[in-house]
Amino acid sequence: MIPLMRPALADAEGPYVTRLRTSRIGTASDDAILIEGADDGSVFSGRLGLVVIDGVRAEDLDGDIVLVDPRRGRVERLLRVGSTTNTLLVTERCDQLCVMCSQPPKKTHVDRFDLLEEACRLAPDGMLIGISGGEPTLYKERLLTLIERTLAARPDLGFHVLTNAQHFEASDVARLGRSAYRRVSWGIPLYASEAALHDNIVGKEGAFAKLEEGLAHLAMAGARVELRTVVLSDNIDAFPALAGYVAARLRFVEAWSIMQLEHIGFARNRWEQLFFDHVQRFGPIAEALNRALLHGVRAQLFNFPRCTVPAAYRRLAIASISDWKRKFAPACLRCGERSACSGFFEWHPDEQAALAVQPL
Ligand code: SF4
Missing domain, CATH: 3.20.20.70 (Aldolase class I)
Structure with missing residues (x-):
């Protein structure tokens, strides 16, 4: 899981939105471009100055839309380019x-x-x-x-x-x-x-x-x-x-x-x-x-790990949990339905998850 908010330093005063890019190819005026990157942090440069982000590799941020709040020293990841769910x-x-x-x-x-x-x-x-x-x-x-x-x-x-x-x-x-x-x-x-x-x-x-x-x-x-x-x-x-x-x-x-x-x-x-x-x-x-x-109502099951649902209804249990807030139990490694499974929320107790699963 990658945290939503990271400590950051930036030049501007008020909060603003920018898109982080690791390359200049195809960039727009609102983008902040990587000028220095390491495993433990990155420096981007945009029209409102420098954005220094701690603790995330630049490649993991490429294309993401962030809200930079210089006064609080925070950057909030608003939209993740690689995620299927953004809220x-x-x-x-x-x-x-x-x-x-x-x-x-x-x-x-x-x-x-x-x-x-x-x-x-x-x-x-x-x-x-x-x-x-x-x-x-x-x-x-x-x-x-x-x-x-x-x-x-x-x-x-x-x-x-x-x-x-x-x-x-x-x-x-x-x-x-x-x-x-x-x-x-x-x-x-x-x-x-x-x-x-x-x-x-x-x-x-x-x-x-x-x-x-x-x-x-x-x-x-x-x-x-x-x-x-x-x-x-x-x-x-x-x-x-x-x-x-x-x-x-x-x-x-x-x-x-x-x-x-x-x-x-x-x-x-x-x-x-x-x-x-x-x-x-x-x-x-x-x-x-x-x-x-x-009666023709399209019913579906969210947050139901597939192995916990009777076989007749399993097709209705969809992978509803976003990739960045989902986890699996250790036994799920042996399961053939993992790619279609919701798994568990990151904050679900590990011991309950371990007890619930029955790899398919
Ligand atoms: S064993 Fe894990 S991956 Fe397989 S259906 Fe159950 S929760 Fe999902």
Whole structure:
């Protein structure tokens, strides 16, 4: 795993975005070019001065888009040219407080939309850029402006926005229906078809009702939606009913992703209370998958190591964890399905991973 942020020194005063390059061939004015490289650090030179990055080889940074913050002496890797998944965090504020939140929200917001838009414009051809928070649509106008201006300049790019869908209004329907938004998909969490259970999990009374409204507006706009449901002890027995609800009311969605819990954020300290071990009882998930697939809903399993899923459903368990935050257990070296497997999050306890795997 390569860390996202590195100590750095730079000449400029305010934060700025640049692309790091190890060669001058095909460079642009926004690029910073390698002038000195070693195993333990690199020096790049760009139009805003020198960027000195500690602890990463230049070859591992070539083509990456970074945010340089000279005052804090930090460089943040925003977009990795070699990664299939890149996500920009636009705010740490959120209006929900999910029991298992992987990125617990903060009260403050630092507006970086202009810098992030610059980063998007420098992205490699055809990149799909994830946007997350916090809750991105707390800054809906800034968010939609970033998306629209970026796609006007770079129609080859695409966006996948993680949102709780609490803030879409009828007045947004025409805008979200514009052709540019065919290159945008919305990843939306839904934890149960029973309002009280969903509200309880997201820590907000009335969230389910607001979510239904938001989904209706997105459906009216012809938006591309991926539903996301994290498996929890609290909602496992509600999965079959949720599948019925999705099949009956939300069949317009592009996909329904059923996700195993991440051992991070709030879930780290509440693991015993929240984690449901699907290896011990896969029945409710199987029933939900059967119902969804029967009605033409494209259901898929995220963060489920393939060997932990019954063979009949294994094809639905996809390699959902980004390469830079994924790990495998030692026994996985003998497995023939490793290239198609999600493996485990880097922060998953080693002993649990070792106990779970059964090489295929
Ligand atoms: S043994 Fe490892 S690589 Fe193979 S399916 Fe299980 S977790 Fe994945």
